[in-house]
Amino acid sequence: MNAARLAERAAALLWPRRCPFCGAVLGADAALAAVCPDCRAEEQRLRHTPPRLPETEHTFTALSAAFGGYYYAGAVRHAILLCKQYENPWYARELADLLAVRVFGAMPAKMPGGRPGYQNLTGLPLFDVLAPVPPRPGGVMADSLPYQLAKRLGQVLALPLDPVLVMTRANREQKGLDRAERLRNVRGAYAARPGTDLTGRRVLLVDDIITTGATVSVCALALQQAGAADVAALCLAADEELTVEKRTDVKT
Ligand SMILES: [Zn+2]
Numbered sequence: 001m002n003a004a005r006l007a008e009r010a011a012a013l014l015w016p017r018r019c020p021f022c023g024a025v026l027g028a029d030a031a032l033a034a035v036c037p038d039c040r041a042e043e044q045r046l047r048h049t050p051p052r053l054p055e056t057e058h059t060f061t062a063l064s065a066a067f068g069g070y071y072y073a074g075a076v077r078h079a080i081l082l083c084k085q086y087e088n089p090w091y092a093r094e095l096a097d098l099l100a101v102r103v104f105g106a107m108p109a110k111m112p113g114g115r116p117g118y119q120n121l122t123g124l125p126l127f128d129v130l131a132p133v134p135p136r137p138g139g140v141m142a143d144s145l146p147y148q149l150a151k152r153l154g155q156v157l158a159l160p161l162d163p164v165l166v167m168t169r170a171n172r173e174q175k176g177l178d179r180a181e182r183l184r185n186v187r188g189a190y191a192a193r194p195g196t197d198l199t200g201r202r203v204l205l206v207d208d209i210i211t212t213g214a215t216v217s218v219c220a221l222a223l224q225q226a227g228a229a230d231v232a233a234l235c236l237a238a239d240e241e242l243t244v245e246k247r248t249d250v251k252t
Pocket of ligand 1: 019020021022023024035036037038039
Protein backbone atom coordinates (compact mmCIF):
# COMPACT_ATOMS: atom_id res chain seq x y z
CA MET A 1 0.00 0.00 0.00
CA ASN A 2 1.43 3.38 -0.93
CA ALA A 3 1.86 6.32 1.44
CA ALA A 4 -1.21 8.23 0.19
CA ARG A 5 -3.52 5.26 0.77
CA LEU A 6 -1.98 4.60 4.15
CA ALA A 7 -2.58 8.23 5.13
CA GLU A 8 -6.21 7.94 3.95
CA ARG A 9 -6.74 4.86 6.06
CA ALA A 10 -5.26 6.55 9.12
CA ALA A 11 -7.43 9.64 8.55
CA ALA A 12 -10.53 7.45 8.28
CA LEU A 13 -9.79 6.02 11.71
CA LEU A 14 -9.22 9.44 13.27
CA TRP A 15 -12.04 11.31 11.52
CA PRO A 16 -15.05 9.14 10.79
CA ARG A 17 -16.50 9.62 7.29
CA ARG A 18 -19.86 11.29 6.97
CA CYS A 19 -22.74 10.94 4.53
CA PRO A 20 -22.42 13.83 2.04
CA PHE A 21 -26.20 14.17 1.81
CA CYS A 22 -27.02 14.66 5.49
CA GLY A 23 -23.78 14.69 7.51
CA ALA A 24 -24.50 11.51 9.53
CA VAL A 25 -21.46 9.47 10.54
CA LEU A 26 -21.18 6.45 8.26
CA GLY A 27 -21.21 2.93 9.63
CA ALA A 28 -20.26 -0.32 7.95
CA ASP A 29 -23.82 -0.45 6.52
CA ALA A 30 -23.29 2.64 4.31
CA ALA A 31 -24.33 1.99 0.69
CA LEU A 32 -21.41 2.36 -1.76
CA ALA A 33 -19.33 3.13 1.39
CA ALA A 34 -20.60 6.72 1.23
CA VAL A 35 -24.40 6.92 1.71
CA CYS A 36 -26.08 6.46 5.10
CA PRO A 37 -29.13 4.11 5.30
CA ASP A 38 -31.50 7.09 5.69
CA CYS A 39 -30.32 8.67 2.42
CA ARG A 40 -30.11 5.47 0.37
CA ALA A 41 -33.54 5.78 -1.29
CA GLU A 42 -32.98 9.47 -2.07
CA GLU A 43 -29.55 8.73 -3.60
CA GLN A 44 -31.17 6.10 -5.84
CA ARG A 45 -34.06 8.38 -6.81
CA LEU A 46 -31.70 11.10 -7.99
CA ARG A 47 -29.30 8.93 -10.02
CA HIS A 48 -28.87 10.08 -13.59
CA THR A 49 -29.23 6.77 -15.41
CA PRO A 50 -27.64 6.39 -17.89
CA PRO A 51 -25.03 9.01 -16.96
CA ARG A 52 -24.84 10.48 -20.47
CA LEU A 53 -26.61 13.86 -20.56
CA PRO A 54 -29.25 14.17 -23.31
CA GLU A 55 -28.89 16.90 -25.92
CA THR A 56 -32.61 17.53 -25.62
CA GLU A 57 -32.01 19.14 -22.21
CA HIS A 58 -28.67 20.84 -22.88
CA THR A 59 -26.86 22.47 -25.76
CA PHE A 60 -23.28 21.32 -26.11
CA THR A 61 -20.66 22.55 -28.53
CA ALA A 62 -16.99 21.47 -28.77
CA LEU A 63 -17.78 18.48 -26.51
CA SER A 64 -17.75 14.84 -27.62
CA ALA A 65 -19.98 13.84 -24.69
CA ALA A 66 -21.21 14.99 -21.30
CA PHE A 67 -21.91 12.85 -18.24
CA GLY A 68 -23.59 13.44 -14.92
CA GLY A 69 -23.90 11.32 -11.80
CA TYR A 70 -27.12 12.78 -10.43
CA TYR A 71 -29.99 15.16 -11.02
CA TYR A 72 -29.69 18.55 -9.38
CA ALA A 73 -32.57 18.21 -6.91
CA GLY A 74 -33.41 17.18 -3.35
CA ALA A 75 -30.52 15.77 -1.32
CA VAL A 76 -28.00 16.29 -4.16
CA ARG A 77 -28.82 19.98 -4.26
CA HIS A 78 -28.47 20.07 -0.48
CA ALA A 79 -25.08 18.31 -0.64
CA ILE A 80 -23.77 20.90 -3.12
CA LEU A 81 -24.99 23.70 -0.87
CA LEU A 82 -23.21 22.06 2.08
CA CYS A 83 -19.99 21.97 0.06
CA LYS A 84 -20.25 25.56 -1.07
CA GLN A 85 -21.58 27.31 2.00
CA TYR A 86 -19.79 25.56 4.81
CA GLU A 87 -16.50 24.79 3.09
CA ASN A 88 -16.45 21.13 3.93
CA PRO A 89 -13.98 19.69 1.41
CA TRP A 90 -14.55 16.14 2.64
CA TYR A 91 -18.11 16.24 1.25
CA ALA A 92 -16.58 16.75 -2.18
CA ARG A 93 -14.39 13.69 -1.65
CA GLU A 94 -17.38 11.47 -0.89
CA LEU A 95 -19.33 12.91 -3.83
CA ALA A 96 -16.39 12.36 -6.20
CA ASP A 97 -16.15 8.75 -5.01
CA LEU A 98 -19.86 8.31 -5.80
CA LEU A 99 -19.25 9.77 -9.27
CA ALA A 100 -16.39 7.34 -9.86
CA VAL A 101 -18.73 4.48 -9.01
CA ARG A 102 -21.81 5.77 -10.84
CA VAL A 103 -20.21 7.08 -14.03
CA PHE A 104 -16.97 5.14 -14.39
CA GLY A 105 -18.02 1.80 -12.94
CA ALA A 106 -15.46 1.88 -10.13
CA MET A 107 -15.91 -0.67 -7.36
CA PRO A 108 -17.13 1.06 -4.18
CA ALA A 109 -14.69 1.17 -1.29
CA LYS A 110 -15.18 -1.71 1.14
CA MET A 111 -15.59 0.64 4.09
CA PRO A 112 -16.21 4.36 4.56
CA GLY A 113 -12.85 6.13 4.34
CA GLY A 114 -11.50 3.73 1.72
CA ARG A 115 -10.97 4.50 -1.94
CA PRO A 116 -13.05 3.02 -4.78
CA GLY A 117 -11.15 0.66 -7.04
CA TYR A 118 -11.10 1.55 -10.73
CA GLN A 119 -10.48 -0.73 -13.71
CA ASN A 120 -12.35 1.00 -16.56
CA LEU A 121 -14.86 -1.84 -16.77
CA THR A 122 -17.43 0.42 -18.47
CA GLY A 123 -15.19 0.92 -21.49
CA LEU A 124 -15.62 4.69 -21.30
CA PRO A 125 -13.09 6.60 -23.37
CA LEU A 126 -9.88 7.03 -21.44
CA PHE A 127 -8.77 10.56 -20.77
CA ASP A 128 -5.26 11.94 -20.37
CA VAL A 129 -6.01 14.76 -17.98
CA LEU A 130 -8.74 16.27 -15.78
CA ALA A 131 -9.43 20.00 -15.98
CA PRO A 132 -11.82 21.69 -13.54
CA VAL A 133 -14.06 24.59 -14.55
CA PRO A 134 -12.32 27.51 -12.80
CA PRO A 135 -13.83 29.77 -10.13
CA ARG A 136 -14.85 33.36 -10.80
CA PRO A 137 -12.05 35.96 -10.78
CA GLY A 138 -10.86 36.41 -7.19
CA GLY A 139 -12.04 32.90 -6.20
CA VAL A 140 -9.50 30.39 -4.90
CA MET A 141 -9.13 27.43 -7.26
CA ALA A 142 -8.33 24.94 -4.49
CA ASP A 143 -11.50 25.93 -2.60
CA SER A 144 -13.82 25.48 -5.59
CA LEU A 145 -16.07 22.44 -5.80
CA PRO A 146 -15.14 21.54 -9.41
CA TYR A 147 -11.46 21.50 -8.41
CA GLN A 148 -12.09 19.40 -5.31
CA LEU A 149 -14.21 16.91 -7.29
CA ALA A 150 -11.58 16.69 -10.05
CA LYS A 151 -8.75 16.26 -7.55
CA ARG A 152 -10.36 13.29 -5.88
CA LEU A 153 -11.50 11.77 -9.19
CA GLY A 154 -7.92 12.00 -10.40
CA GLN A 155 -6.79 9.99 -7.39
CA VAL A 156 -9.42 7.31 -7.97
CA LEU A 157 -9.07 7.12 -11.77
CA ALA A 158 -5.26 7.58 -11.69
CA LEU A 159 -5.44 10.64 -13.94
CA PRO A 160 -3.42 13.85 -13.58
CA LEU A 161 -5.21 17.05 -12.62
CA ASP A 162 -4.26 20.12 -14.59
CA PRO A 163 -6.14 23.33 -13.71
CA VAL A 164 -5.33 24.95 -17.05
CA LEU A 165 -8.48 27.02 -17.40
CA VAL A 166 -8.93 30.49 -15.99
CA MET A 167 -11.83 32.90 -16.05
CA THR A 168 -10.66 35.94 -17.94
CA ARG A 169 -13.43 38.33 -17.06
CA ALA A 170 -16.14 38.57 -14.46
CA ASN A 171 -19.62 37.93 -15.76
CA ARG A 172 -23.06 38.05 -14.24
CA GLU A 173 -24.26 35.09 -12.17
CA GLN A 174 -25.73 32.53 -14.59
CA LYS A 175 -28.67 31.93 -12.25
CA GLY A 176 -31.93 33.32 -13.57
CA LEU A 177 -30.69 33.76 -17.14
CA ASP A 178 -32.27 31.92 -20.06
CA ARG A 179 -30.34 29.72 -22.49
CA ALA A 180 -29.37 32.48 -24.95
CA GLU A 181 -28.47 34.92 -22.17
CA ARG A 182 -26.29 32.32 -20.47
CA LEU A 183 -24.33 31.67 -23.64
CA ARG A 184 -23.83 35.41 -24.26
CA ASN A 185 -22.81 35.83 -20.63
CA VAL A 186 -19.99 33.26 -20.74
CA ARG A 187 -18.79 33.67 -24.33
CA GLY A 188 -15.05 34.42 -24.23
CA ALA A 189 -15.03 34.39 -20.42
CA TYR A 190 -12.72 31.35 -20.13
CA ALA A 191 -9.28 30.65 -21.56
CA ALA A 192 -6.40 28.25 -21.10
CA ARG A 193 -3.44 29.76 -19.26
CA PRO A 194 -0.93 31.33 -21.67
CA GLY A 195 1.58 28.76 -22.89
CA THR A 196 -0.74 25.78 -22.24
CA ASP A 197 -0.14 23.04 -24.81
CA LEU A 198 -2.78 20.29 -24.85
CA THR A 199 -1.88 19.03 -28.33
CA GLY A 200 -3.37 15.58 -28.88
CA ARG A 201 -4.65 15.27 -25.32
CA ARG A 202 -8.08 14.00 -24.31
CA VAL A 203 -9.44 16.20 -21.57
CA LEU A 204 -12.22 15.49 -19.11
CA LEU A 205 -13.68 18.80 -18.01
CA VAL A 206 -15.19 18.70 -14.50
CA ASP A 207 -17.96 20.94 -13.18
CA ASP A 208 -20.31 20.66 -10.21
CA ILE A 209 -23.59 21.46 -12.02
CA ILE A 210 -24.48 21.52 -15.72
CA THR A 211 -27.57 23.55 -16.50
CA THR A 212 -27.86 24.63 -20.15
CA GLY A 213 -24.35 23.48 -21.08
CA ALA A 214 -23.15 27.01 -21.94
CA THR A 215 -20.27 27.14 -19.44
CA VAL A 216 -18.83 23.70 -20.26
CA SER A 217 -19.19 24.41 -23.99
CA VAL A 218 -17.23 27.65 -23.75
CA CYS A 219 -14.59 25.95 -21.57
CA ALA A 220 -14.32 23.08 -24.07
CA LEU A 221 -13.73 25.56 -26.86
CA ALA A 222 -10.88 27.15 -24.87
CA LEU A 223 -9.35 23.69 -24.34
CA GLN A 224 -9.61 22.93 -28.05
CA GLN A 225 -7.93 26.22 -28.85
CA ALA A 226 -5.05 25.06 -26.63
CA GLY A 227 -4.77 21.93 -28.78
CA ALA A 228 -6.98 19.36 -27.01
CA ALA A 229 -7.87 16.49 -29.35
CA ASP A 230 -11.04 15.63 -27.46
CA VAL A 231 -13.02 17.20 -24.64
CA ALA A 232 -15.81 15.55 -22.67
CA ALA A 233 -17.57 17.02 -19.65
CA LEU A 234 -18.50 15.47 -16.34
CA CYS A 235 -20.70 17.01 -13.68
CA LEU A 236 -21.88 15.92 -10.29
CA ALA A 237 -25.43 17.08 -10.96
CA ALA A 238 -27.41 17.82 -14.11
CA ASP A 239 -30.14 20.40 -13.85
CA GLU A 240 -32.90 18.74 -15.89
CA GLU A 241 -36.62 18.26 -15.75
CA LEU A 242 -37.22 15.24 -13.47
CA THR A 243 -39.22 12.37 -14.87
CA VAL A 244 -42.54 11.73 -13.10
CA GLU A 245 -41.24 8.71 -11.17
CA LYS A 246 -38.33 10.75 -9.82
CA ARG A 247 -40.51 13.60 -8.59
CA THR A 248 -41.73 13.70 -5.02
CA ASP A 249 -44.33 16.41 -5.52
CA VAL A 250 -46.64 14.34 -7.73
CA LYS A 251 -48.53 11.11 -7.12
CA THR A 252 -47.67 8.42 -9.67
ZN1 LIG B 1 -27.36 10.57 4.88
